[in-house]
Amino acid sequence: MTAPAHPRELRDRIARGEWTTPTAGILDDYQQANLVVIPDSAAADFREYCAANPDVCPLLATTEPGDPLLTYDECTVDLRTALPRYRVWHNGVLVAEPTDILDHWQDDAVAFALGCSHTFDAPLRRIGVPVPRSAPPVYVTDRATTPAGMFAGPLAVSMRPVPGPLVAAAVELTTRYPTGHGAPVQIGNAAELGIADLGVPDFGVYAGVPDGCVPVFWACGVTPQMALPDLGLDYAITHFAGHMLVLDTLLDETRTTS
Structure with a gap:
């Protein structure tokens, strides 16, 4: 297509x-x-x-x-x-x-x-992060969002593998894109988000984390669907x-x- x-x-x-x-x-x-x-x-x-x-x-x-x-x-x-x-x-x-x-x-x-x-996928590619041209895996975490009125629920995150030497640059870059969720919420440790198995996302497909890369997690717009x-x-x-x-x-x- x-x-x-x-x-x-x-x-x-x-x-x-x-x-x-x-x-x-x-x-x-x-x-x-x-x-x-x-x-x-x-x-x-x-x-x-x-x-x-x-x-x-x-x-x-x-x-x-x-x-x-x-x-x-x-x-x-x-x-x-x-x-x-x-x-x-x-x-x-x-x-x-x-x-x-x-x-x-x-x-x-x-x-x-x-x-x-997805708003910052292209800028990440331009600094050398090999972001796949497919939807990233998404996980529902054990972190709670801040309730308001009738709305409350867990945080969902998307994951992109980032080469270790580029993690700091990826954080700095994405911080500058607030309409893309901004800076990551976690770097390198899925267990801190209550994710037991990276290979089993709640949405999307897990394509692995290449050698030398670190799993980096950003807030995801699927979050409201949890509420x-x-x-x-x-x-x-x-x-x-x-x-x-x-x-x-x-x-x-x-x-x-x-």
């Missing part, structure tokens, strides 16, 4: 059903985002949850109740058809993993676009892991100065 030249082309192909695979490894000089859609009655609590956990849930943009159009940096997208795959819950039960949510959108739905660690099933909401919608919203903002526009 030929890679799209611009996020707009990708979103058009997604809307036509021509692209249903992960967004990792393509257009990774552009801002990628996670998605959470919940009823308006829960939206204020989720905003508080994002504010209490800014590294885990870097909030990029929200929608008005019932409006499926989201705008970020003058890029406006229809969230019902802009992601390759979604997850849909009804009353805490996962009921579908569709390629669009045209039939699932609700009149009181409020959507949140959250920053994603949703137990809330008893009439419905909730998120991205499917690795299948992100790709926006038109170039990466260097999101980087903070060191």
Whole structure:
């Protein structure tokens, strides 16, 4: 499948059903985002949850109740058809993993676009970190996020192997990308996160840690999905892991100065 030249082309192909695979490894000089859609009655609590956990849930943009159009940096997208795959819950039960949510959108739905660690994959490659062009493995940890309102749950992390001599540079670089979750939460010791076996991720595929590399863990946008099933909401919608919203903002526009 030929890679799209611009996020707009990708979103058009997604809307036509021509692209249903992960967004990792393509257009990774552009801002990628996670998605959470919940009823308006829960939206204020989720905003508080994002504010209490800014590294885990870097909030990029929200929608008005019932409006499926989201705008970020003058890029406006229809969230019902802009992601390759979604997850849909009804009353805490996962009921579908569709390629669009045209039939699932609700009149009181409020959507949140959250920053994603794919945002810094290309810069990591440019300093010599061999980031695979595939979705990284994701693990649910034993660390708790900061509760807010009805929202609480464990931290999820993504893992990328980093050559030992480049770990310090990778930390410094990713710290400058707050919309990509910023600095790692743990370096080298999965057990400190309650991860018993790196080879068994909760999402994605584990491709190993090459000799001379160190497993480095960043906060992951799958984290809010850990809180949703137990809330008893009439419905909730998120991205499917690795299948992100790709926006038109170039990466260097999101980087903070060191």
